[in-house]
Amino acid sequence: MTRVIAVANQKGGVGKTVTSLNLAACMARRGRRTLLIDLDPQGHCGVGLGVDTEPLAATTYELLVDKSAPFDALTLKLPWPELASLSFVPSNLRLALAERELSVRSTLGNLALATRLRDIRADYDEVVLDCPPSLSKLTLNAFLASDLVLIPVAVGFFSIHGVRMLAETLRDIFEETGLDYEIRCLITRYRAGQTVSREVRRAADEMFGDFCFSSVIRETAEVEKSVGAQTPLCISAPRCHAALDYEALCDELLELASATRRGAQAGGRDEPSTEKEAADGREGQKAV
Numbered sequence: 001m002t003r004v005i006a007v008a009n010q011k012g013g014v015g016k017t018v019t020s021l022n023l024a025a026c027m028a029r030r031g032r033r034t035l036l037i038d039l040d041p042q043g044h045c046g047v048g049l050g051v052d053t054e055p056l057a058a059t060t061y062e063l064l065v066d067k068s069a070p071f072d073a074l075t076l077k078l079p080w081p082e083l084a085s086l087s088f089v090p091s092n093l094r095l096a097l098a099e100r101e102l103s104v105r106s107t108l109g110n111l112a113l114a115t116r117l118r119d120i121r122a123d124y125d126e127v128v129l130d131c132p133p134s135l136s137k138l139t140l141n142a143f144l145a146s147d148l149v150l151i152p153v154a155v156g157f158f159s160i161h162g163v164r165m166l167a168e169t170l171r172d173i174f175e176e177t178g179l180d181y182e183i184r185c186l187i188t189r190y191r192a193g194q195t196v197s198r199e200v201r202r203a204a205d206e207m208f209g210d211f212c213f214s215s216v217i218r219e220t221a222e223v224e225k226s227v228g229a230q231t232p233l234c235i236s237a238p239r240c241h242a243a244l245d246y247e248a249l250c251d252e253l254l255e256l257a258s259a260t261r262r263g264a265q266a267g268g269r270d271e272p273s274t275e276k277e278a279a280d281g282r283e284g285q286k287a288v
């Protein structure tokens with residue numbers, strides 16, 4: 001059962017890319033067949049994984065815009081043997097052009113990613129989407145392809161305000177499209193003993209209740225170093241705080257997936273519950 005996780009927040013610099021690539025790496029190191037797709041024209045996943053994306057002609061742009069591009073030709077493998085089950089679709093600035101091209105296709109343009117992923121669902125256990133810092137067409141494509149929207153919230157005074165807006169926007173989108181997928185919040189750059197960290201955590205708990213991950217990602221100097229070294233934390237600094245926190249997040253997500261499987265088996269759900277599930281054959285695959 002494939003699960004698609006969109007890592008999204010319209011606020012910049014909250015840890016979307018660090019979360020996407022480290023979560024994807026943790027999942028892959030545990031043998032999960034994992035696909036990481038960079039949906040941000042900034043191409044930061046490529047930077048963090050040591051891939052020079054500028055000269056590439058097989059990227060997320062082709063994935064979304066060129067239906068004839070074979071999927072296998074768009075994915076890269078990475079040099080670490082521990083991450084053999086990780087595949088990566090990189091992006092570069094050309095992806096910004098996809099916005100306009102997808103807009104021309106109106107509603108179908110919003111489903112370009114969902115349509116592409118439908119064909120490869122049997123090949124992966126986990127798909128992680130690193131979204132840009134905007135509520136753009138690219139982000140909308142991610143939402144409409146996802147089982148779970150993971151919202152990183154970096155500790156800071158403005159962050160909770162922005163997250164409330166995003167959660168409301170997601171609910172509007174879900175109501176309009178008939179989708180009712182899971183939204184979960186992840187606190188990043190957490191500092192134990194810091195007042196604002198405690199306040200943000202309390203506010204997130206109030207807003208999201210059980211839909212806030214118990215794991216928080218601690219502020220850790222090795223994160224920046226691992227980005228500079230272009231290597232995921234589970235390889236470059238597996239014992240640092242943030243690496244342990246991403247492992248704990250991975251545990252929570254795997255537990256969530258098995259709870260979903262158990263629920264689907266117990267419920268014997270065989271009828272799609274939304275129009276979109278019916279359309280894309282994803283019945284019974286909601287994250288929770």
Ligand SMILES: Nc1ncnc2c1ncn2[C@@H]1O[C@H](COP(=O)(O)OP(=O)(O)OP(=O)(O)O)[C@@H](O)[C@H]1O
Pocket residue numbers: 011012013014015016017018019040042044131132133188189190217218219220221223224227242
């Ligand atoms: N837990 C952490 N500890 C220390 N630094 C962190 C942590 N998480 C993220 N950072 C740093 O914060 C900065 C922003 O992180 P990142 O690029 O992942 O955010 P983003 O939300 O993807 O940004 P953008 O909106 O531009 O795509 C980076 O320099 C990263 O190294």
Ligand SMILES: [Mg+2]
Pocket residue numbers: 016017018040044130131
């Ligand atoms: Mg980013």
